[in-house]
Amino acid sequence: MAVGEGTTGGHTPALRFAVLGPVRAWLGERPLASGSPQQRALLAALLLRRGRTATAQELVTALWGEEPPLQAVAALRTYASRLRRSLAPRSEVLVTDLGGYALRLGPFDELDLDTVTKLTAEAEKSAATGELTRAHDLYGKALALWDGEALGGMPGHESEMERDRLAEQRLVLREARLDVGIQAGLHAEAVSELTALTTAEPLRERLRELLMLALYRSGRQAEALAVYADARKLLIDELGVEPRPELSDLQQRILNADTTLNQPTQQLSSAAPVVRPAQLPAAVPDFTGRKAFVAELGAQLASADGRVMAVSAVAGIGGVGKTTLAVQVAHAAREHFPDGQLYVDLQGAGAAPSDPAAVLGAFLRALGQQDTGIPETLDERAALYRSLLDGRRVLTLLDNARDAAQVRHLLPGTPGCATLITSRVRMVDLAGAHLVDLDVMSPEEALTLFTRIVGPERVNAERNAAMDVVAACGFLPLAIRIAASRLATRRTWTVATLARKLSDERRRLDELQAGDQAVKATFELGYGQLEREQARAFRLLGLADGPDISLAAASALLGRDPADAEHLLETLVDTSLLESAAPGRYRFHDLVRLFARACAERDEQPPAERAAALARLLDFYLATTARVYAVQRPGDRLPDHLAPTESPGLSFANGSAALDWLFAEADCLLACVRQLALGDTLRACTDLLLAARDLDESGTFSRQFEQAALTVLDAACRSTDPLIEGRVRLALTHAYNLAWRLDEAEEQARHAHLLGLEANDPVSSCMAPNERGGIAFHRERYADAVEYLEYALAAFRRDGNRAGEASALTNLSRAHSSLGEHELAVRLAREAIDRYVELGSSLRLANGHYALGVLLTAAGEHAAAFDELSAALAGFEENRQRVWVGMTFIRMAEATLGTDAPDGSAALAERAVAQFRDVGNEWMQARALTMLGRALDAVGQPGRARACWQQALTAFEKLGSGEAAEVRNLLGSVGV
Known part of the structure; x- marks a missing residue:
């Protein structure tokens, strides 16, 4: 039951109370008047006793301490009476007992502190059973119940002690959430929060330990070791003690590059997998023949138990049925792989084969790993993939591989797992692989497959014609399936009709040749069955280079209205010559695209028509992008x-x-x-x-x-x-x-x-x-x-370009600031902001706030600067400007560093580091590391600061950037 949804058994809503922040009460969803600070203190004191009776003297001490006013008991009665009235119609929960008071809540009433206790218990149970992601979420829900400082504003010695206790409880919960998060792979996400926490709690060694582990797992070993050095120096200087053994042991393991530090904990690996993938495509119901291959591959996969890995690579020309065979074998072997099956089409036959790193990312997600826990590099992803498969029995089907190099990182390498690969090339350089060469079907198998699709009555009546058909198909399974499917859906055709069509060598091209030509001939067969408008759409769609195409763009390319274009595209999907990638988006298989383009480039589509189609597509993109620009x-x-466009382009609501x-x-x-x-x-x-x-x-x-x-x-x-x-x-x-x-x-x-x-x-x-x-x-x-x-x-003013004018004013303000003309700079920046506000430009208004924030920071007006930069951040995030979001975090860190409370600066700089790592901008990341080092140095962590600056210096020197000199000076100021 959600908080506040219950009733007391009739129609009276439940009571809800909060002490983890200001002391408040609700009846259902209606807030109750809380009264004076002393009345709220009385409510808090009773709530914290969880229904136990508190004597009048206890409550007097709780409210006023050791020196209460003369009429304290009388005042206490007054507060109790007012509290009882405020709780109406549930005033019965406040009872008078033996001269004292108690708050006896019903089964549906709730206190946020009790909810925290329940959520914490569930989180601990989940962590103990290896459900680390769920534990992380539960700890997060518990922490979300805090709304600022517990018992906020409450007077009295008892409130002060409880405040300290609840603050410690909150910190312990944050440690626990960060701990399970790191073990669940959320290390990159934890670094920023841990940076802030270790700054606020510099002597708390457990936080330092978690930060070291999170940094190490994020590939930041130097910083991790610097955290230890900073912590050790602080502990010796402040307390005269060495770090605790756990911290020292972690430092030594990092120095030794202990591989187990990058692996999930035993707790995680011993837990039942959260996700059991079952990604195999459906097996075809009319699978025919290939008995020897099925038996050979099935035996190979079944032998995976107890072996390092079983790898079978099936090679053959396009259209020979490699995928169909592999899927059939994989389904038959499922019982040997109870922990799941993974599948991917590696697109190896096309111009853009799948990136192994991207494939591993998809596999890791399928195995239950969250996005934030997926490493950046290919090697790290492969290592985590192998770790997650360790002790499990999973079958992986790697379909349509380009070569051995593409699949090496995708092999599990652990006992009990197996991999089945299909490819056009024989993978003789894949160590330990069992190689299978798949040839075309035998005439008997080919005819059986054709009969199963078309139906025995039609085939038996024209058996010789049917044999001519499968022979013309080169006994290729894919070609046979397409031919048979066409015939099955055209009841007025005879088998001889289809045979005569296939006998035309001009239509079949090089059908009987090896390699892709056979596949091309198969596509030619399907293409030959298209109506005139379908064929035109097929050819023209093949001209565009993009990975897919939207319905609106296809409509422009074809020169047809959206409804007609959608009908044409859907009929092509029905013929399997086009795929529907998502609602409203379409794509070709790579080989089909090549075939479609070849059709367009021969005599069927004159060059002028091809050029006109692509020009219409470009015209649509330009018109619509111009509308996006105008909105932004x-x-x-x-x-x-x-350039003027004929297309009006799409319009947008916002x-x-x-x-x-x-x-x-x-x-x-x-x-x-x-x-x-x-x-x-x-x-x-x-x-x-x-x-x-x-x-x-x-x-x-x-x-x-x-x-x-x-x-x-x-x-x-x-x-x-x-x-x-x-x-x-x-x-x-x-x-x-x-x-x-x-x-x-x-x-x-x-x-x-x-x-x-x-x-x-x-x-x-x-x-x-x-x-x-x-x-x-x-x-x-x-x-x-x-x-x-x-x-x-x-120039902008002559052109009437008000947005350009505001941009120039923004830039001009910063230039004047650097010349020492602060008042003029601020005036220009505010003038630019006014222009953007008048224009209603949220994106460029963010630029204006950013520029003004930088100016105010330079002038030492840090609080005002932070406000401007916060407004800029909101605008950049709204408009998805990730580079500017990262730059704004750097500037916010700079502004915070100049205040009396610089502790938050490092956390902001850490967010900038993470932002630019995701974007992939090495120069920006080096700038963020420079700022992070400055923030860490300011809060007494010089070792980690040096590590950040060293990384930044390496990047700047590699890029030949002038910022390298600044970083050398920073390193020199603390000693290398």
């Missing part, structure tokens, strides 16, 4: 200066919906830019990049954005169009600037500015000097920065 940046004139579309289409959109960066579509590709800048700023798609921009630049340089070249160089400037590659950014910005002037382009001639001003500022050329930014400000 109201008042910005860029959409007005983009900024969140617009970003949802942009991020969902990112891969497809950028693939389209790379594919069409030529000729008549070059201008649209360039403008699409500029309109899609949020993909770069998000941090998630920065690398893909840069690659697309470089592709466009190469074509733009050949085009000799200054407008196009200036704009793509502007896009690259933005990308390099965010990556802190200032040399490259400055060079691109200079070219973009000159080209913009040459082309009289309001986009490049306004935005490039704004970028140049920001770069000059970061290079500490403040006078140059002011000159560029004043130029940009005037």
Whole structure:
């Protein structure tokens, strides 16, 4: 029963009481008047006695201490009377007993402290049985009941003692939650909280121990050892004692790189698995033949018990039935693998085979591991994968592998587990693998399969024609299945009709050849059955380079309204020539895409029609991305200066919906830019990049954005169009600037500015000097920065670009601040914020708050700076700007460090470190580590500070960054 839902047995709601924060009471959901501090103190004293009677003298002492007022007993009676009235209609719970008082709650009444006790007991039980994730959640629920300091504002000696006891209880619960979280793989998430806790409780050795383990499991060994060094120095200096044995032992194990530190605890490994995966695809009901292979592979898998691992690799040409055979064998062997079965299609036949690290991430999740507990690197994921499988009997089916290198990290390597692999190549370099070469079906097996699908009556009546069909299919199972399925759904066809169609070699192409040609011929068969509009859709869809395509984008590509396009796509799904990846999204199997494109590029689809289809797709992406840009940046004139579009694009109800579309289409959109960066579509590709800048700023798609921009630049340089070249160089400037590659950014910005002037382009001639001003500022050329930014400000004003004007004002404010002109800087920053507020731009308003927060920090106005930065953080998080979220954490840590209570600075910097590790920006991560080191040094943890600075220095030196000198100075200030 949820808190507050119960009744006392009739219609009277239950009472709820809280002492873990301000003392409060509710009747059902209605708050009750709590009265004066003494009346609340009386309520708290009675609640803490859990129904036991308290004498009048006990309560007087609890409320007033050893020196109560003269009329204390009379006052006590008054408070009790008022409390009884406030509890009506449940006033009977307050009883007078032997001159004292007691609060006797009913079975449905609740006290938050009792709820904590229950949740803690459940959490401890779950932890003891190995359900660490559940224990972590239960501890979290218990801690969530605290609403600030327990017994907040309550007077009296007893309240003070209880406050201390409950604070200790809260800290113990936090330790327990962090402990089970780390053991459950949530070590990266725990580092920030532990950093803050060890700062607040520097002598608490258990917290140091947990922080060391969390850092070590996060790959931060130097910092983990520095935590021990800092703790030891503090304990000796403050208490004159050495660390406790547990802490010293952990330090030695880290020094020895003890592999067991990276493994789940015995408690976890001995527990029953939380998840038993059963991922095998369904076996086909008409599986035919292959008896010898089934027996051979089944015996091999059954032998896994007691062996290090059983690995069987099935090789053969495309369409020969490798997957069908493997799935059949795997299902037959399930009884030997009671702990589950894993499956993945490794996409090895296509241009983009699956990344082993991504596959391991999916496997770890399937085995019950939470996302926050999944390591970053391939080797760490493989190690955790093997650890989780240790002692379990799991079968893994790795389908469609590219080569042995792709699967090596995916092998369990533990007794009792087995792996079955399918691939087009023989894996002779996979040590210990049992290799099986799968050939085409025998004529008898092929005919049996064909008969099972079509039906014996039709086949027996035309047996020779049926044999011609399976022969024309090259006895390939996939080809036979497609042919038989087509015939089965066309009752007016005879088997001879199908045989005559297959006899046309122009339709079958190289069907009887080995390798992919046989598969291509099979696809040709399915394609030949399509109606004219279906075939056109099939061909045109194959032209687009993206990993998949949305219904709206497909509608634009095909030049059909969404309803007609959806009908066409769904009919292609029915023919198995297209897959429905998700509602409203479609994709080709890699080989089918190649076949579809080959069909489009031969005589069936003239070049002009192919070009027109892709141009329509690009036009749709540009129109819709321009709408996203306009929603995100109201008042910005860029959409007005983009290439005109015929498509109106999609419209969005709000900024969140617009970003949802942009991020969902990112891969497809950028693939389209790379594919069409030529000729008549070059201008649209360039403008699409500029309109899609949020993909770069998000941090998630920065690398893909840069690659697309470089592709466009190469074509733009050949085009000799200054407008196009200036704009793509502007896009690259933005990308390099965010990556802190200032040399490259400055060079691109200079070219973009000159080209913009040459082309009289309001986009490049306004935005490039704004970028140049920001770069000059970061290079500490403040006078140059002011000159560029004043130029940009005037240019934006001439163009009527109010959002651009606000951006220039923001940058100009920081430049003036660095020149010592603080009042002017703040005025400009506030003017920019006012512009953004007027425009209703939440994203750029966040930039304004950020800039003002940085200015106020530099001026020593740390509290005001923190408020501005907090507002910026909310805006960046709302708009999914992960790079800026990380930068804001750094600035918030800096502002906090300058206050009288700098303890929270390290936790904020730690969040920045985690943010940039996820984004993959090495320079930004080094900046965050530099800030983390400063925060740690300020709170008396110089060893860990040095470790952070050393990591930052290594990164800065690798990147050739000028920040390396600053970090060397920091290291020198504490001694290396």
